[in-house]
Amino acid sequence: MTEFIPPGTRFLALPSPFPMKRGGMLHGARIAYETWGTLDAKRDNAILILTGLSPDAHAAANEANPEPGWWEGMLGPGKAIDTDRWFVVCVNSLGSCKGSTGPASIDPATGEAYRLDFPELSIEDGADAAFAVVRALGIERVACVIGNSMGGMSALAFLLRRPGIARSHVNISGSARALPFSIAIRSLQREAIRLDPSWDEGRYDDASYPEAGMRMARKLGVITYRSALEWDGRFGRVRLESDRRDDEDPFGLEFEVESYLEAHARRFVRRFDPNCYLYLSRSMDWFDMAEHGGGDAMRGLARIRVEKALAIGVHTDILFPLQQQEQIADGLRAGGADARFLPLPSPQGHDAFLVDIERFGAAVGGFLAEL
Amino acid sequence: MTEFIPPGTRFLALPSPFPMKRGGMLHGARIAYETWGTLDAKRDNAILILTGLSPDAHAAANEANPEPGWWEGMLGPGKAIDTDRWFVVCVNSLGSCKGSTGPASIDPATGEAYRLDFPELSIEDGADAAFAVVRALGIERVACVIGNSMGGMSALAFLLRRPGIARSHVNISGSARALPFSIAIRSLQREAIRLDPSWDEGRYDDASYPEAGMRMARKLGVITYRSALEWDGRFGRVRLESDRRDDEDPFGLEFEVESYLEAHARRFVRRFDPNCYLYLSRSMDWFDMAEHGGGDAMRGLARIRVEKALAIGVHTDILFPLQQQEQIADGLRAGGADARFLPLPSPQGHDAFLVDIERFGAAVGGFLAEL
Numbered sequence: 001m002t003e004f005i006p007p008g009t010r011f012l013a014l015p016s017p018f019p020m021k022r023g024g025m026l027h028g029a030r031i032a033y034e035t036w037g038t039l040d041a042k043r044d045n046a047i048l049i050l051t052g053l054s055p056d057a058h059a060a061a062n063e064a065n066p067e068p069g070w071w072e073g074m075l076g077p078g079k080a081i082d083t084d085r086w087f088v089v090c091v092n093s094l095g096s097c098k099g100s101t102g103p104a105s106i107d108p109a110t111g112e113a114y115r116l117d118f119p120e121l122s123i124e125d126g127a128d129a130a131f132a133v134v135r136a137l138g139i140e141r142v143a144c145v146i147g148n149s150m151g152g153m154s155a156l157a158f159l160l161r162r163p164g165i166a167r168s169h170v171n172i173s174g175s176a177r178a179l180p181f182s183i184a185i186r187s188l189q190r191e192a193i194r195l196d197p198s199w200d201e202g203r204y205d206d207a208s209y210p211e212a213g214m215r216m217a218r219k220l221g222v223i224t225y226r227s228a229l230e231w232d233g234r235f236g237r238v239r240l241e242s243d244r245r246d247d248e249d250p251f252g253l254e255f256e257v258e259s260y261l262e263a264h265a266r267r268f269v270r271r272f273d274p275n276c277y278l279y280l281s282r283s284m285d286w287f288d289m290a291e292h293g294g295g296d297a298m299r300g301l302a303r304i305r306v307e308k309a310l311a312i313g314v315h316t317d318i319l320f321p322l323q324q325q326e327q328i329a330d331g332l333r334a335g336g337a338d339a340r341f342l343p344l345p346s347p348q349g350h351d352a353f354l355v356d357i358e359r360f361g362a363a364v365g366g367f368l369a370e371l
Numbered sequence: 372m373t374e375f376i377p378p379g380t381r382f383l384a385l386p387s388p389f390p391m392k393r394g395g396m397l398h399g400a401r402i403a404y405e406t407w408g409t410l411d412a413k414r415d416n417a418i419l420i421l422t423g424l425s426p427d428a429h430a431a432a433n434e435a436n437p438e439p440g441w442w443e444g445m446l447g448p449g450k451a452i453d454t455d456r457w458f459v460v461c462v463n464s465l466g467s468c469k470g471s472t473g474p475a476s477i478d479p480a481t482g483e484a485y486r487l488d489f490p491e492l493s494i495e496d497g498a499d500a501a502f503a504v505v506r507a508l509g510i511e512r513v514a515c516v517i518g519n520s521m522g523g524m525s526a527l528a529f530l531l532r533r534p535g536i537a538r539s540h541v542n543i544s545g546s547a548r549a550l551p552f553s554i555a556i557r558s559l560q561r562e563a564i565r566l567d568p569s570w571d572e573g574r575y576d577d578a579s580y581p582e583a584g585m586r587m588a589r590k591l592g593v594i595t596y597r598s599a600l601e602w603d604g605r606f607g608r609v610r611l612e613s614d615r616r617d618d619e620d621p622f623g624l625e626f627e628v629e630s631y632l633e634a635h636a637r638r639f640v641r642r643f644d645p646n647c648y649l650y651l652s653r654s655m656d657w658f659d660m661a662e663h664g665g666g667d668a669m670r671g672l673a674r675i676r677v678e679k680a681l682a683i684g685v686h687t688d689i690l691f692p693l694q695q696q697e698q699i700a701d702g703l704r705a706g707g708a709d710a711r712f713l714p715l716p717s718p719q720g721h722d723a724f725l726v727d728i729e730r731f732g733a734a735v736g737g738f739l740a741e742l
Contacts, residue, residue, distance in 0.1 A: 180628035181599030228552030257551035
């Protein structure tokens with residue numbers, strides 16, 4: 001079992017025991033996080049970033065780790081999330097393998113990795129863990145919680161469970177509840193991993209590793225993270241040069257798009273723990289703000305109290321479709337927030353927030369400038 | 372190796388040898404087909420139906436086989452494709468396992484199934500085989516070629532390669548060339564089959580069968596054949612009753628949508644030959660009308676000569692998106708056809724033509740009535 005922790009990562013020991021929403025508790029668990037900028041004397045310039053399924057806490061370069069982070073274009077001095085003004089905290093999700101405690105971590109009760117003995121993980125557990133980090137940093141109230149993708153779910157849970165914890169919220173390509181198409185995609189990704197004989201009910205190691213299953217899962221992920229429109233322009237029907245093809249394999253890679261998927265999968269496969277992937281993926285399927293609104297997601301959202309909110313989505317997102325961000329804006333507005341829905345024409349689908357920095361930077365930067 | 376041939380299927384022996392577009396030839400090959408209605412004395416009331424990847428030739432009940440077919444709602448006396456007026460022919464694709472010769476058929480040279488020794492299969496080969504059936508039935512010119520999905524590709528190839536063969540054409544959820552998103556999906560389906568150790572480079576048998584790979588491929592297919600919109604209304608977040616869940620399996624089926632996929636996959640897995648699936652799937656990736664238009668798909672389409680055409684698509688189709696049917700209509704119009712593009716608001720995605728009989732019946736029936 002391997003964890004993948006960027007150098008310079010900081011850690012917070014969670015309260016022990018740390019109770020989990022669906023039962024069980026963690027002992028001696030920790031959360032990985034990084035920070036940028038300086039918390040001012042009034043402690044009211046904090047921004048909390050909650051991430052999608054796979055990122056670590058290293059959203060951008062900082063003093064502890066000058067390597068570019070996964071949101072480098074958005075975060076830094078003078079950028080949309082301006083670290084000259086804001087004290088930014090990014091938390092690695094509970095259940096991940098990037099420094100926070102998860103299924104790949106050692107269970108102190110046994111001295112062995114948890115694997116499938118890790119308790120069932122909910123988005124709400126991740127929100128509680130993020131809250132512990134905020135409090136440990138001496139922050140009473142964050143100026144803004146920004147949540148991307150799964151982090152958009154985590155942010156809603158965070159806001160709901162800690163009334164008054166945030167002045168504002170930016171929800172990016174998030175959702176108040178998983179819908180069946182997204183559940184179907186994630187279920188198939190999990191099935192690909194579980195069908196790999198090397199998964200072995202979670203008992204793989206580096207020598208016997210569910211590489212084929214992880215590769216399938218990641219490829220399916222990448223397909224649903226981007227959009228047909230973008231790929232038409234980017235790859236079209238371009239073939240691989242003959243020196244990049246295996247003519248012995250009658251069904252081998254032939255088109256550039258296939259090679260792109262293969263490269264993405266290879267980069268991911270050995271850098272994310274399969275059991276952690278299963279746990280985090282399932283937590284997204286389970287998440288449902290309707291549980292917090294007497295069976296009605298809009299009512300659940302309306303229970304959240306923030307002053308200002310912005311829900312951003314893109315037309316080409318098939319995994320977290322645009323109407324889900326519209327619902328978030330509508331629900332937060334019903335709860336009294338000055339909430340705006342911003343659909344963007346980015347061609348890059350669900351992943352647009354990672355790459356269309358021009359549009360997302362303007363949207364997020366504009367929102368924060370008005371705070 | 373099993374073929375799956377509905378009772379009452381008719382067969383035509385193809386010219387032998389039958390040359391294949393990408394090289395090689397078939398000896399003693401045959402095409403399975405069925406017919407409905409009566410060819411009139413002038414032989415000008417024939418409709419040819421070319422199918423998607425998986426259907427057999429049994430589109431609807433007929434005298435030879437009273438079981439309902441896969442397009443039962445569309446085809447029959449008084450229906451949209453009115454068999455009191457039209458003589459309808461449906462052809463099982465070359466390369467399939469439903470009666471036409473394909474990788475699961477016996478290679479007369481060896482007495483064994485072809486498996487991966489089957490020559491590379493192109494959409495154009497299927498079109499040539501369909502042409503042989505039309506001619507064998509004594510039809511000089513068909514009144515209309517109707518092609519669905521992959522059959523829409525086959526129909527374009529058929530029309531292009533046999534100028535004057537058809538008076539009109541209905542292209543349903545088809546495409547003039549595979550685009551990278553669809554190629555990516557199909558590539559992943561093929562990879563799922565090929566990664567299954569039981570596939571064994573195509574040398575499986577009933578006892579050792581790539582069931583897991585076929586299940587994955589089919590589930591991914593079903594996800595992309597339908598739409599998120601439809602599933603929201605149909606499944607929402609409904610859970611399976613506890614008696615339909617396996618509590619021992621920590622990542623087992625939980626939501627109705629997962630059970631729906633599972634049921635679809637189970638029905639398919641042992642009823643379609645995996646090697647045939649690979650061949651047909653790849654033929655769709657290869658298909659490109661630009662090859663027939665000096666590198667320009669529009670110019671390729673404009674080389675087709677029909678009097679009237681209708682290209683139908685649906686807004687929710689992510690596999691053959693709407694702009695592809697618009698392109699077909701535009702291209703045929705550029706070739707001189709009275710061609711219309713009809714986008715339908717069906718929620719069922721790519722599969723809508725199989726289930727939204729109300730909308731598709733009206734569109735196809737209206738078109739045929741004006742002939």
